Amino acid sequence: MKRLLRQLATASRYRNLRGRNSLIVGILILAFFGSIAVFADLLATYDYRSQSRREPMAPPSSLRLRDDQGNWHPRPFIYARHLVDPLERRYEETPQQRYTLELFARGYSYKLFGLFNTDRHLFGVQLDDSTSSIDAPRLNWLGTDGLGRDRFSRLVLATRFSLIVGPLGTLLASALGILIGLIAGYAGSWLDAVFMRAADVMMALPTLVLILAARAAFPLELPPTRAATLLITIFVVLGWAEMARLTRGLTLELRQREFVQAAVSIGCSPARILFRHILPNAARPLLAQTFLMLPAFLLAETSLSFLGVGLQEPEASWGNLLADAANLTLLERHEAWPILAPAFVITVFVLGVRLIGRGLERFDEAVTTQFSQAAKSA
């Protein structure tokens, strides 16, 4: 791992190295999502579970600097709005009630980084003591859903769940696949045959249908931590095959090389040979493969939650937020873009992962050609 990081650091010094730009953009996108997950509570304007039954399907709050008399204000504000037609869910703004926005506003209390108790949120409506909390207008960047919950807060909090289940599943599945691949490639004979036949079968099967079948074995309603554990377990059990095949191929190739045979001749244990000699030399393609697998796992989680068998309401994941977007009546009656926001978020994240994968692949190619050229000239 250390050597890999060093190689990457060296590579970043070469401006013309292929894949450098996609790597950088990809890493930036992932870092952006990572910080959203870490600071989710700070960014959220309201508790993602708190309902406001007076405001179902409200449109996004419109930020203003100029009031209806034509006066400009230094700080952005919103107007209070009221549901005028509960059936059509139509809202009207009342220009008499003007509310200024402020940074680091007070809201629900939470623990920042899981350590510090605070109730500050990045954005919020400035409230004086005269407004009771019931009359206070809510700031909804993306409007509200059918139960009056703030879409933006839900989307931000959903990032946490989606960024834990998919990536953790990928990591564990890769680890299992690498382990199986190393053993199969190094031990050979019947172990190899059994594992690789199993991998063939796994890869040929309709995975999502199997995941659905495996998911069906457990109760539909599960608390979030158990749902996450279950999904990760299913992903690991059904997702190791591709990684195992790649690792096995690399192991077969590397064990023929002189340095491995030298290690064998001085009596290194198989474990030492596998983890100290073979694995570090296979790290680059394995890392690239991990980034290729990640979108599939992330989308599997999203799809399951979307279908209603992953994470359950009122918890939020990118998938179950999208369930609204498949509702024809909602799409016909309301503005589509706030409902479709999760779809956009997912796409950007997957694009980031793909860019990293592509960058790593190109980097791998470049290093391999450099290596072979160096070997020729030596």
Added chain:
Amino acid sequence: MLKLIFYRFAQAALILLLISFLVFVLLASAGGDAISDLQTNPQTSEQTLATLRQLYGLDRPLPVRYAMWLGELAGGSLGQSIYFQAPVWSVIQPRFWNTVALAMAAMSIALAFAATLGLAAARQTGSLADRFCDLSILLTSSTPRLVLAILALSLLARTSLVGGTTTDLPTGTWILRLLPPAFILSVPLIALLLAQTRAAVSETLREDYVRVARAKGLSERLILFRHALRPALNPLITTFGASLGGLMSGSVIVEQVLNWPGLGQLSVIAVRSRDVALLMGIVLVTSAAVLFGNLLADVLLHLNDPRLRQENHIA
């Protein structure tokens, strides 16, 4: 060739048996069945539940149930769906053909797109077609089917292409309704096939026999289609076989969102209602279709490439 087919059939049968056993044990061991949902209704007495379980044979021990299921399978029946109150095969069959049609349409779209663009891109690296190919691979591989399906739905929400009834459609409407899900299903496949075609064709274009063909003064078109394309078909055929599973998985989402009455949509119903027999039938039929597709790919590979026929038949 016959030996290969026979060997593969035997292997497939074994795999299917294994899968059916695993799914059955998994579903049964977790507790709860198609009847448990009735428990939420306080008017259902314990006795009714017991009677219903006895009626459907859900009260017997696991090995007995599996043996019964296998016995029915041997007799050519997939059992009875509790949710639909009908034989599983009669529920699955029309939807199975819908899914096959969807998968075939998606595959044809992806192949047509990948073959044309891939060939054009492979002729010269760095050309306009090559760059466009690069971009298409990146874009098609990073837009998830779920996202595309939902976008398509919001665009088509006001048309008759989605929603409404989906059974017994006239052929014209059926084809029109097939197109949006087929296009969406084909998208990630395009990335896969495009990358394969380009890599394979540009590799064969560097072979000696292509240089010989050029030296003989053959036309560029003849070289491309007759000498370069055929060996390049090998990885494409392999990818075709390997991506069938993914296609079946992808169709679950696409069918569910765009309301296409196929197996994917049915599997969601089966999971939600915990209908074991129905789910077993779906898993079995889908897996069988995928394994058959793999076999087909192997046979095609042997037909396409005479070099493989010399080697060991049992691959």
